[in-house]
Amino acid sequence: MVATICPYCACGCGFYLEVERGQARRIIPRSDHPVNQGALCPKGWASLEMIHHPERLKWPLRRTADGWERLSWQQALQILADNLRRIGDTRGPDALGFLSSTKCTNEENYLIQKLARTMGCANVDSCARLCHASTVVGLRRSMGSCSVTNPLSDLANSRCILVIGSNFAENHPILARWVLQAKEAGATLIVADPRRTPTAWLADQHLPLRPGTDVALLNGMVRHILDQGLHDRDFVQRRTTGLEQLRSSLADFSLARAERITGVSAGELARAARAYASSPASAVVYGMGVTQHASGTAGVEAVANLALLCGQLGRPGTGILPMRGQNNVQGACDMGAMTEFYPGYRLPEDPRTVQVFGAAWGSTCLPARKGLTSMEMMDAALFGTLKAMYIVGEDPICSHPDQSRTRQALQSLDFLAVQDIFMTETAEMADLVLPAACWAEKEGTFTSAERRVQRIYRATDPPGEAREDLWIVSNLARTLGLNFPYTDASSVFQEICRRVTIYKGLVDLGDFGGFWPCLEPGKWNEILHQDCFPTEGGLARFLPATYCPSTQEPGADYPLLLTTGRKVCHFNSGSITRRTPSLLAISDHLVVEMNPEDAAVLEIVEGDRVWVKTVQGSASGYAHVSGSIPAGVVFMPFHFPATNRLTGDARDPISHIPELKAWACQVKKEV
Amino acid sequence: MPVYVDVGRCVACHGCEMACSVSHQGRSGVFVQVVDDLVGVSMICRHCQDAPCIRVCYAGALQQEGTEVVLDETLCTGCGLCQAACPFGLISGGTRPFKCDLCPGLQTPLCVTTCPSGALSDGPFQAVAGHFRALAAQKLARSGVRR
Secondary structure, rough: OEEEEEOOOOOOEEEEEEEEEEEEEEEOOOOOOOOOOOOOOOHHHHHHHHHHOOOOOOOOEEEOOOEEEOHHHHHHHHHHHHHHHHHHHHHHHHHHEEEEEOOOOOOHHHHHHHHHHHHOOEEEEEOHHHHHHHHHHHHHHOOOOOOOOOOOHHHHHOEEEEEEEEOOHHHHHHHHHHHHHHHHHOOOOEOOOOOOHHHHHHHOEEEEEOOOHHHHHHHHHHHEEEEEEEEOOHHHHHEEEEEHHHHHHHHOHHHHHHHHHHHHHHHHHHHHHHHHOOOOOEEEEEEEHHHHOOHHHHHHHHHHHHHHHHOOOOOOOEEEEEEOOOOOOOHHOOOOOOEEHHHHHHHHHHHHHHHHHHHHHHOOOOOHHHOOOOHHHHHHHHOOOOOEEEEOOOHHHHOOOOOHHHHHHOOOEEEEEEEEEOOOHHHHOOOOOEEEOOOHHOOOEEOOOOOOEEEEEEOOOOOOOOOOHHHHHHHHHHOOOOOOOOOHHHHHHHHHHHHHHOOOOOOOOOOOOOOOOEOOOEEEEOOOOOOOOOOOOOOOOOOOOOOOOOOOOOOOOOOOEEEEEEEOHHHHHHOOOOHHHHHHHHHOOOOEEEEEEHHOOOOOOOOOOOEOOOOEEEEEEEEEEOOOOOOOOOEEEEEOHHHHHHHOOOEEOOOEEOOOEEEEEEEEEEE | OEEEOOOOOOOOOOOHHHHHHHHHOOOOOOEEEEEEEEEEEEEEEEOHHHHHHHHHHHOOEEEEEEEEEEEEEOOOOOOHHHHHHHHOOOOEEEOOOOOOOOOOOOOOHHHHHOOOOOEEEEEEEHHHHHHHHHHHHHHHHHHHHHH
């Protein structure tokens, strides 16, 4: 039996893999694990099916005129190194782009960003860009740290839980355990979501706001709390700055205006605001309903304003919980797999950053600036300035907005290398495909959403000649003549503990890991911001959050509003779950959810094949007519490649997160 | 003892279904029915005290053993009458019928321990009723305090 951590969402549930004759045969959830207590959601159970899947990539492959040609690792690494070197030398390192993976371990993310930066290239990013880039930017600006503030299980101590833009019941089911414990003890649960999701089903109060109006909803609540004097004056005075700017920014944001914009009645908004502000311990859980907007950063800052104003931080049962999607998205950000940050959120513009890492890595060419985000890499590829990409464990064709544009961008590259466990839609376009090991086939650490850094252990061997990403990246670096003296994951983790301050004391992770920030072994604060904020001066800042209407309001040609999201039995781009038979048995096709009123007008009935069209493109799916979705809104999960043919290229100007939640569309029945 | 579902807690994640299927060679005795896109109801054999499936089984494959209804596959002829007789539709499979066996060998059935939201519970009738009674009493008590 090998202890491991679930490879799907960021809750960090623990289970054992039972191994028989080299094959992982059985999953046994850990009843002693503090996160899941023996529970496991369907994706966790199905994770076994990805390990020995017949479609796993087994050999390095090169595209030729006659199809894929099998290569040896030596050949493959040489081709990759030659191409990166050739393009880096002739066009400069900025012509290269690296996408790291939030499914990879901390160690692997650390090495991938090190590889990019020691080649002088600042263009290194990850899919954190698509889910919580706005959280990283927004929460850092307001309170100096960009993570969940309290452990997930601490939700059980809340007396009021406000959930906005998160459908945790489907996407982080284990949260329901803690939320329901709180409810059983008398807590109020408020869920703001356009759809009546399974999460809304648990709620005492459901606020069905119009997609894309989160900032207005939060601003309305904040203004009401100020007007009624429900805020925590002591906390605001001791711990924050900028209240007056916030107050003046909300001068015209009455509840009546919030009602007009969000479609939620002023009375309901006032009730929610009072419940949150006046409870002895309130927590906010938010997800991509807040972050994935062209005003995503404002949304996150509005959440922070609400929590700061009511002093709902730094105590048990309080806090802000941005729910991360991937098992290691927190870790990838910690490790600097975002172009704005070196490991440990050190800014590239700070001269000390380049000095410290230059000395540590023996490199004189580290970029002292931010490079391109993954969204900008696609722009640069189209523009002809980005010539080669090395994509690890990500499938931008499915996950990025505006698929035809992403496809064009990748097609215009001189060289594309993709490293993954399956032949994804993106890998199909590559010049070189490298087979990677999956989570059960390697060692390393993952950092869950609650900042819990946990070890995973190797249970089985990778199929064929597939190798751990750590092995591939280290050997590629050596082929390039770079200094990568790492033998295994633990040698990398030791370096991480030395170079990343918040990981400094995490030398012994024990059975259930440890939380960052940890400066001394065994000592960490599970709850952040108890006495001060990690900002200069230790105070948090109120940041006026400006409400901007959606980039695309429905009109005559495109009368409906498309919003995208997730379903419980699938995961992200679907490259794994669409290959998992037991999950496909529950849900195997793309559904287009719409309200009965809209369906009646369009003469669409349940199960009809329909075409959804936006200015970007069109896609077909099967209608699911449901009262759970308000009239005028259409919902499609993004686990199937067709969905992102429809989404567009609008993005948040600060964090570059794309607008994936509100897009004008039309729906037609297929004839 | 049969497994109970608290529909107010079920988030229809299908975790119980998957856990059952994974631990029973791909056959699940649990069916998560979603009613009106809203309420998840985890349907699991009630192990009826006077079970219609036992009454119609002329091969004697279904038997009452203590508080459980047990299926002996070796005696089953695959006639399908039990499937038609079950008022909850919880006997599945054609020639290889399958129903909840309460996970022999485990202290608690896997569907109960795997449920993320804690919607499933098992135990004697009185214990389950007692649990729900205590919860309801707490709720009433709190509403009294508020006034």
